[in-house]
Amino acid sequence: MFKSLSATAGLIGLSVFTAPAIADSYQIGLSAEPYPPFYSPDAEGNWSGWEIDFIHELCDRLDAECEVKPLAWEGIIPALNTGKIDMIIGSMSITPERAKQIAFSDKYYASSTGVLAYKSSDIQPTAEGLEGAYLGIQSGSLQEQYARKHFADTANLQIYQTVNEELQDLVAGRVDAVMADTLAMQDFIHSDTGQSCCEYRGAVEIDPAIMSEGIGVGLRQEDSELKERVNAAIAAMRADGTYEEISEPYFEFDIYNG
Numbered sequence: 729m730f731k732s733l734s735a736t737a738g739l740i741g742l743s744v745f746t747a748p749a750i751a752d753s754y755q756i757g758l759s760a761e762p763y764p765p766f767y768s769p770d771a772e773g774n775w776s777g778w779e780i781d782f783i784h785e786l787c788d789r790l791d792a793e794c795e796v797k798p799l800a801w802e803g804i805i806p807a808l809n810t811g812k813i814d815m816i817i818g819s820m821s822i823t824p825e826r827a828k829q830i831a832f833s834d835k836y837y838a839s840s841t842g843v844l845a846y847k848s849s850d851i852q853p854t855a856e857g858l859e860g861a862y863l864g865i866q867s868g869s870l871q872e873q874y875a876r877k878h879f880a881d882t883a884n885l886q887i888y889q890t891v892n893e894e895l896q897d898l899v900a901g902r903v904d905a906v907m908a909d910t911l912a913m914q915d916f917i918h919s920d921t922g923q924s925c926c927e928y929r930g931a932v933e934i935d936p937a938i939m940s941e942g943i944g945v946g947l948r949q950e951d952s953e954l955k956e957r958v959n960a961a962i963a964a965m966r967a968d969g970t971y972e973e974i975s976e977p978y979f980e981f982d983i984y985n986g
Contacts, residue, residue, distance in 0.1 A: 753793040758818030760798035761890040765978045778978040789961040816946030831949045833958045835942025837983040840931040845905035853932045858883040864894035864906040
């Protein structure tokens with residue numbers, strides 16, 4: 729029941745698709761930029777990863793055909809609210825600001841925001857610990873909001889489109905540290921390159937006005953019935969062990985609780 733489209737093909741025809749809240753097909757929006765291990769495309773544009781497996785299972789439980797629609801992250805909420813997509817399932821954090829624009833399902837995983845830095849540095853995940861450092865952050869992310877509020881007076885903020893670009897510049901020495909979702913950095917942290925150059929310095933202090941309550945499915949505020957069905961499906965996955973089965977190939981720990 730699940731179809732994975734290339735980034736190019738996924739954008740075709742978006743302007744003419746508008747689905748009712750309860751339907752037998754849904755357009756699922758996620759960022760066009762790879763976000764491993766949650767989602768990334770291969771050379772043919774076929775998407776895979778933990779979140780793709782989650783989408784597949786969710787759509788099966790909704791008894792619906794689903795198509796992935798890769799979009800620019802900055803425009804993904806407007807795309808949902810204008811009917812170009814029906815759900816956002818792309819590691820979107822549930823935040824107070826976003827909750828003013830769209831509805832969210834119950835969380836389907838949770839993570840912290842952390843700082844990764846060179847081993848030789850004394851950088852720490854605080855304003856004082858980042859003084860003078862060049863800090864990489866992703867555009868449009870809650871990490872950018874947090875850094876602009878808490879670190880802009882001490883660190884030099886470098887804005888990137890993707891976490892991968894942040895990590896590439898960290899390895900190349902163009903930034904001193906990166907701040908990102910801890911789970912999204914796991915593959916790099918445990919890679920040979922990550923082990924040799926860098927060290928995870930811990931999570932930043934929680935700011936309830938910015939920080940996520942977890943990762944949820946983004947829905948239009950009027951789609952209350954679909955929200956109930958999605959919540960029921962998430963709860964059922966947790967209860968019958970399917971969630972653990974989906975997670976096992978990707979993580980050695982329970983990402984539901986972060």
